[in-house]
Amino acid sequence: AQSVTQPDIHITVSEGASLELRCNYSYGATPYLFWYVQSPGQGLQLLLKYFSGDTLVQGIKGFEAEFKRSQSSFNLRKPSVHWSDAAEYFCAVGKTYGGSQGNLIFGKGTKLSVKP
């Protein structure tokens, strides 16, 4: 069965420090991969996506992620964290139906706190 694992429930980093959030997936075919961010009381905002091609993808707010097929990973990175990045981050894999995207399967999320 398809699944997504985010091993870190909560991470705290200092403002200005670098960040890496881990994500591992289990999926039989080539996955569609996503990172979303959720602030309290808000819906999910798409940070970036991977469908095919270049394995290093750039997203909004200075985030990037790298798809590593051999490790079944899609880790999210940011070189310098800002206080406004404090939120919960969700990795997701999209089920596919004949080349079209079906529903998303989400990890449990990683809550990011930022120290001043």
Next chain:
Amino acid sequence: GAGVSQSPSNKVTEKGKDVELRCDPISGHTALYWYRQSLGQGLEFLIYFQGNSAPDKSGLPSDRFSAERTGGSVSTLTIQRTQQEDSAVYLCASSSAGTQPQHFGDGTRLSIL
């Protein structure tokens, strides 16, 4: 509006009552999804509509849950005879055809007393 709109934003009801949650997708988006977010279970898929095809209902947790999408646009998620374990945030998302990503609304927070 430009985004996915959900109403109401908050709903409090008594156990055993029926509730209806509404989702207005982004104009022109053919795919519409419902998810449930709860503390214990995280984000769970409920149901998926794609154009005029039969919906994928594989995520609905019981027959008390149903959803419809009228005219390929607005969708309503109905929960009958609500139980306390139905308390959660219900999120709706929409996407255009193919591989385009899903855009989420802000959700409806449902509380069952």
